Amino acid sequence: MTFAKIDDGYFDHPKIIKAMKVTVLAPLLDVACIVHCAKNLTDGLVTDDVIYGLVRGSRSQLDKAIDALEQVNRLERWSLTAWKVHNYLKHNPDRKTVEARRARERDKKRRERGYGNSMPHITSPGDGNKVEAYAPKSDDPLVNRLILLCESRGPHIEHDAEAIVKWCRLVLTESRLAEIITNLESKNMKPNHPRYLQAIVTTEGRRIGAKIPTTA
Numbered sequence: 001m002t003f004a005k006i007d008d009g010y011f012d013h014p015k016i017i018k019a020m021k022v023t024v025l026a027p028l029l030d031v032a033c034i035v036h037c038a039k040n041l042t043d044g045l046v047t048d049d050v051i052y053g054l055v056r057g058s059r060s061q062l063d064k065a066i067d068a069l070e071q072v073n074r075l076e077r078w079s080l081t082a083w084k085v086h087n088y089l090k091h092n093p094d095r096k097t098v099e100a101r102r103a104r105e106r107d108k109k110r111r112e113r114g115y116g117n118s119m120p121h122i123t124s125p126g127d128g129n130k131v132e133a134y135a136p137k138s139d140d141p142l143v144n145r146l147i148l149l150c151e152s153r154g155p156h157i158e159h160d161a162e163a164i165v166k167w168c169r170l171v172l173t174e175s176r177l178a179e180i181i182t183n184l185e186s187k188n189m190k191p192n193h194p195r196y197l198q199a200i201v202t203t204e205g206r207r208i209g210a211k212i213p214t215t216a
Contacts, residue, residue, distance in 0.1 A: 002098055002186075004038035005091045006031065015072040022068035028055050029065045030074050033085050034092075040179050041095035044088030048081050050175060102185070106148075138162060142174075145181050146197055151190045161194040168197060170213050171205040180204075 010016060011027065019026035032054035033046050046054075052062050066083075069075040078084040093101075138144050138158060146161045168177055180200055184191070191197070205212050 002038045002041070004034045006034065007091075015074055019065075019068040019072050019074065022071075023061065023064045025055060025057055025061055025065040026068040026074075029062065030069055030085075033075070033083070034088065037085055037088055038092055040175055040182065041098055042175070043094050044085045044092075045078055046075075046083045046085065047173075047175065048083075049173065051083060140165065142177060142181060145185070146194050149181065149184055149189070149191060150194055150196075151192050157194070164194045164198050167213055168201045171201050171210050176204075177201070 007013070010031075016027050016030070019030070029051075033051065036042070036046055036050065036054055037044050051066065052059065055062070055065075057065070066075060070077070074086050076084045076086055138147070138161070140162065143158070143161045143165050146165060147157055150157065150161075165177070172180075177197075180197065184197075202212055
């Protein structure tokens with residue numbers, strides 16, 4: 001779990017007071033952007049497809065809030081499709097720092113459980129007592145994270161995880177997939193197989209009306 005830092009004098013800041021005079025949605029959207037960045041390790045970036053879904057409001061209301069935050073320099077246009085939260089990395093750790101801390105915490109838990117520096121790898125279904133060092137070898141970070149989440153260590157785990165992540169990317173955005181995996185990691189959930197992620201993505205895809213591929 002990652003925590004976002006909000007100053008206790010936030011609502012007394014002149015920029016926030018000025019933005020609130022334009023619309024009361026402005027500070028809510030500002031805080032929502034900060035929380036989104038902390039939760040998804042975006043280093044302060046919020047894409048256009050995300051920012052309009054962070055708080056409830058019509059498109060025109062959210063445009064007004066975005067404009068108000070831009071006017072007081074709380075949001076900066078980073079690219080044609082993304083915004084940057086002003087000074088986010090001044091007050092919050094970057095992705096590299098958070099991931100390094102999480103890796104240290106995972107290693108500590110593994111050592112406490114007697115696994116050394118690696119997750120357990122059951123080499124065959126019938127040999128439940130044999131444990132070997134295991135580390136995923138994919139070049140895709142999401143695939144590696146999905147593999148480490150799962151309890152199963154069957155011989156086809158990496159191939160299955162790669163196929164399922166590829167399938168999931170046809171349904172949801174990269175940032176949303178990373179958010180789902182981050183949520184599972186923070187809750188210390190251990191699904192038996194990567195298809196658990198596919199089930200979550202299928203449910204969410206149907207809810208938002210996305211096209212669901214037939215197979216992974």
